[in-house]
Amino acid sequence: MRTAAEILTQPFGTLPDLIAAHSRDRGDRIALIHDADALTYRDLAARMDAVAAALHRAGAVQRQAVAIVGAMSIDYATVFLGAIRAGCAPAPIAPSATGDQMAAMIADSGSAVVFLDAGAAATLGDRPLAARRVALDGSDGGEPLDAFLANAGPPPEVAIDPEDPFNIIYSSGTTGTPKGIVQPHAMRWAHIARNEAAGFSEGVTMVATPLYSNTTLVSFIPTIAWGGTAVLLGKFDARKFLEAAQAHRATHAMLVPVQYQRIMAMPDFDAFDLTSFLLKTCTSAPFAAALKADILARWPGLLVEYYGMTEGGGTCLLNATAHPDKLHTVGQPVPGHDIRLIDEAGNEVAPGEMGEVVGRSPAMMTGYHGRRQATAEAEWFDADGNRFIRHGDVGRFDADGFLILMDRKKDVIISGGFNIFPSDIEAELARHPAVRDGAVIGVPSEQWGETPVAFYVPADATPADRVLSEVNATLGRTQRLAALVPIDELPRSAIGKVLKRELRDRYLATEPA
Secondary structure, three states, X not given: OOOHHXXXXXXXXXXXXXXXXXXXXXXXXXXXEEOOEEEEHHHHHHHHHHHHHHHHHOOOOOOOEEEEEOOOOHHHHHHHHHHHHOOOEEEEEOOOOOHHHHHHHHHHHOOOEEEEOHHHHHHHOOOOOOOEEEEOOOOOOOEEHHHHHOOOOOXXXXXXXXXXXXXXXXXXXXXXXXXXXXXXHHHHHHHHHOOOOOOHHHOEEEEXXXXXXXXXXXXHXXXXXXXXXXXXXXXXXXXXXXXXXXXXXXXXXXXXXXXXXXXXXXXXXXXXXXXXOOEEEEOOOOOOHHHHHHHHHHOOOEEEEEEOOOOEOOOEEEEOOOOHHHOOOOOEEOOOOEEEEEOOOOOEOOOOOOEEEEXXXXXXXXXXXXXXXXXXXXXXXXXXXXXXXXXXXXXXXXXXXXXXXXEEHHHOEEEOOEEEOHHHHHHHHHHOXXXXXXXXXXXXXXXXXXXXXXXXXXXXXXXXXXXXXXXXXXXXXXXXXXXXXXXXXXXEOOOOOEOHHHHHHHHHHHOOO
């Protein structure tokens, strides 16, 4: 049998094979920690075998989805990994979804079995499902997990091809049913292979975002693949994160910008011993240059920002530690990734000009599950017929080849024929001392077509009209805000993205007809 080191030198391998190798070669090493519970690699491999055998006994077949809905736990993680061991594709679903959305995503995935915790089961209620329900946490939301796994027999022997589905990630939509993004084993293997020098094999990774997010998986999967330890955290709390990182002598963390913001704002941040950190990474949302600079100054270890999509395409990497003069960018394309900029007609733009970001790499989705038209709309082909994924962002490359993002294409405000980028206004808003947090949206305007409006979280008692006047004084004539609305907290997704659709709906609902 091959060792993990031998598998990792191959052009393609599988995560279950790596975990089996770790079980043989370093079986006593802790793979997963959650609160007071821990699981070694030997026990993880055995648990995955049991899940795989039980899934096949329950009628799940290779390449079929296995839906999982619940909060972070070791059982959740082992079911996720066990589904992959079975040759199936785990389809983790956000427990924050409505019952109707949850049922629709489970049905869309085609799962034969769905694993639920008590909260997810309560949300789902008695909605009819074709999938067999299994309770993750001993609740009455389905057949108990231990009973489902009991006497399952030997695990199946499956041969996994690079293009077989590894998992399905459902995009975070605010209306309707999110699209299922099918990520193949080849894509995940590329994520594992690119982390050869990251130190995961002896590392301890803080997993601070949910397993239904691709943000989490690009850190969690390499940790397990290389034989490290993953510390699974529940609902994010900055103090608890720092306490756990210090206690476990953490070496790695993937965090989203709002989490970094909350951690760095802790009054006693500097009292925590974080000298064990080797690498901190960030992705998923705009990462302010000033926040990056603060992390570089006060938190040991490398700081790396990834820019990419759950759908795949191209990835940019900014080693902020090595390039402190490029903190306003998201870095350069990683080796083997091709990122280009195109105009509205689909033509590549000239060097230095702005355009929509499209990308191509070994790490790309197969497509949206069951949605050929949506898949086609997400693709762009160059003159040689090479397939790229549309990132949906607008940006430009600087003279050194670093990508500067302007905004999401759908968020660009067209006012009086001029393109207005919310991020430019948000940067000025953030500089005002009375603003703790803010976001800019476009709303309908009879005079201009659209006009910018901002929501902000006040940092003090300065009147909103005064803040509006002072911020507008720093903006160009076409950028000036039509309104500034105080709010207790910006609505965000589980991975920290501001839900601008909610802000837009809220504003329009309060405007007179």
